[in-house]
Amino acid sequence: MSAVELRGLNFRYAAALTDALAGVTFSVDAGEICWLYGAPGAGASTLLLAAAGLAPRFTGGTIEGDVRVLGDDPRTAEGRHRLRGQIAHLGAVPDLQLSGVAENVFEEIAFGPANLRWPLDRIDAAVREAAGRLEITHLLTRSPLHLSGGEKQRVVFASLLALGPPVWLLDEADSALDAEGRGIVAELMLAERNRGAAILVAAEDADAMLGVADRVVLLDRGVIAFEGNPRELLSHDLAWERGPGGTSIAGLGRAAHARSNAARFAPPYPLGVSEAAARWR
Amino acid sequence: MAVSASKRVLRFAGVRFRYPGTDAAALDGVTLDVGGGEGIGLFGPNGAGKTTLLRLAMGLIRGAAGTVELGDLEPGADPEDRARVAGYLFQQPEAQLFERTVERDVAFGPRCLGWNETEVAEATRKALEEVGLSRAAEEHPYNLSAPHRRLVALAAVLAPDPPLLLLDEPTAGLDRGSRAVVRDAVLRRRASGSAVLAVTHDGEFALEALDRGVILERGRITASATVAELLGRQGAPTPPPAALLTRQLGLTVAVPRFESVVSALVGSLPHPHTAH
Numbered sequence: 126m127s128a129v130e131l132r133g134l135n136f137r138y139a140a141a142l143t144d145a146l147a148g149v150t151f152s153v154d155a156g157e158i159c160w161l162y163g164a165p166g167a168g169a170s171t172l173l174l175a176a177a178g179l180a181p182r183f184t185g186g187t188i189e190g191d192v193r194v195l196g197d198d199p200r201t202a203e204g205r206h207r208l209r210g211q212i213a214h215l216g217a218v219p220d221l222q223l224s225g226v227a228e229n230v231f232e233e234i235a236f237g238p239a240n241l242r243w244p245l246d247r248i249d250a251a252v253r254e255a256a257g258r259l260e261i262t263h264l265l266t267r268s269p270l271h272l273s274g275g276e277k278q279r280v281v282f283a284s285l286l287a288l289g290p291p292v293w294l295l296d297e298a299d300s301a302l303d304a305e306g307r308g309i310v311a312e313l314m315l316a317e318r319n320r321g322a323a324i325l326v327a328a329e330d331a332d333a334m335l336g337v338a339d340r341v342v343l344l345d346r347g348v349i350a351f352e353g354n355p356r357e358l359l360s361h362d363l364a365w366e367r368g369p370g371g372t373s374i375a376g377l378g379r380a381a382h383a384r385s386n387a388a389r390f391a392p393p394y395p396l397g398v399s400e401a402a403a404r405w406r
Numbered sequence: 407m408a409v410s411a412s413k414r415v416l417r418f419a420g421v422r423f424r425y426p427g428t429d430a431a432a433l434d435g436v437t438l439d440v441g442g443g444e445g446i447g448l449f450g451p452n453g454a455g456k457t458t459l460l461r462l463a464m465g466l467i468r469g470a471a472g473t474v475e476l477g478d479l480e481p482g483a484d485p486e487d488r489a490r491v492a493g494y495l496f497q498q499p500e501a502q503l504f505e506r507t508v509e510r511d512v513a514f515g516p517r518c519l520g521w522n523e524t525e526v527a528e529a530t531r532k533a534l535e536e537v538g539l540s541r542a543a544e545e546h547p548y549n550l551s552a553p554h555r556r557l558v559a560l561a562a563v564l565a566p567d568p569p570l571l572l573l574d575e576p577t578a579g580l581d582r583g584s585r586a587v588v589r590d591a592v593l594r595r596r597a598s599g600s601a602v603l604a605v606t607h608d609g610e611f612a613l614e615a616l617d618r619g620v621i622l623e624r625g626r627i628t629a630s631a632t633v634a635e636l637l638g639r640q641g642a643p644t645p646p647p648a649a650l651l652t653r654q655l656g657l658t659v660a661v662p663r664f665e666s667v668v669s670a671l672v673g674s675l676p677h678p679h680t681a682h
Contacts (some may be wrong), residue, residue: 217552273456329579376582
């Protein structure tokens, strides 16, 4: 059994003329980072909401097909009950994910564990560990409502990390973070994967995802256009032709090839800086 | 409304500010000038005070010590007056989109400034065209993808063509195509004399669209230099791959922007017609 399984998934928003997702079938295993890549409107956010059981429940629209997370259907009340504390869905708008009832950041991070009725000493340890990993221990006594955008994003990340969820659904979840924060999130994803979590992550930054993703699913207007090795996708033109583009280095290669027609700039493109330096020296 | 390249549109001098109920100062003696046509990056770690500085300029928070001068306005000018001088792109586009169609959201600014309906319609059409979302004019903003929602918010800021653009992470979470839209809009507005002060963690955007930058740390400016010099320093964005490649290959480009790097790469080859 895969951690996340989608079969024949169709989704259409109310009053929309086309499907946001059309016949999407794939799965994410425990211990794997699967990257969802696509141009705006390709369906990545919708897919994550559906996998979290949030669409159509909070978005409206109609869904068809099968959704299973850890064997349960997050669209049903029974499934959600069994999955409580198991799925971390994190979007790009941290204000939507703050509890609104916590007086300080400590309580905010403790909100999930407390609702699962963990013993106090376990909550305390989990909060401190999560805060330490996001490097926000100095914020624990501050009000979550009076933090900067990037600090709030770190807090909501920590509040999910404290639960130790086996399934992560991340939607541009590091968009407000500074360079250091992005590095922390990349390390976290790798660490959580290595301890067996299944991570499905929608991200536009191909340069960052190249070093993190085990597998990529390219979405093009609700349909899977490619599924496989990120290096294979990013060293060719498909993702440029189907919307989102690719790494900055491949972009340089494409432009240089278009201008010079020189074979050294032709695909397969180098993907990282040192590969490009070796090939284009 | 363009201003001459030399004219100062925003000035902070010795600005200090502390949020009520907090111990540490959010801003602790910030001095910064922004002139017409300039593109300045405001860098710094999360919580350094970057957004606070923009909000003070817009009059959205008050009570700072020191000087905050926006255009020719009086220090206590209302946000409504400030809107004639500066457009503010919020960090979260959801904070500024509230109309039932994209078109109405973009038209809101010009309409509030008292433009006549012909001018409003023309400015709205142009701004939506500039961000490539003319086709979405009748959509509800919340029916769009997150990147396109941010571009709608940008169009709403561009529509009244203010002399100063204050942009809070304008490329966060955007795809490659949308980032190019933001970059081009910034360069176009700067070329016509508007100034841009942008909070960003995006090194590629900073390098392509801005010239100068400052690093803000714990409410103080700790460095001020060209964007190219600042990238990679503590608190500043990481240099984009094109800049790192330029360094590794020893390419001769003044600023490692995409087009210059491509030219340098292609130029390093024997010319196709002379090579035998």
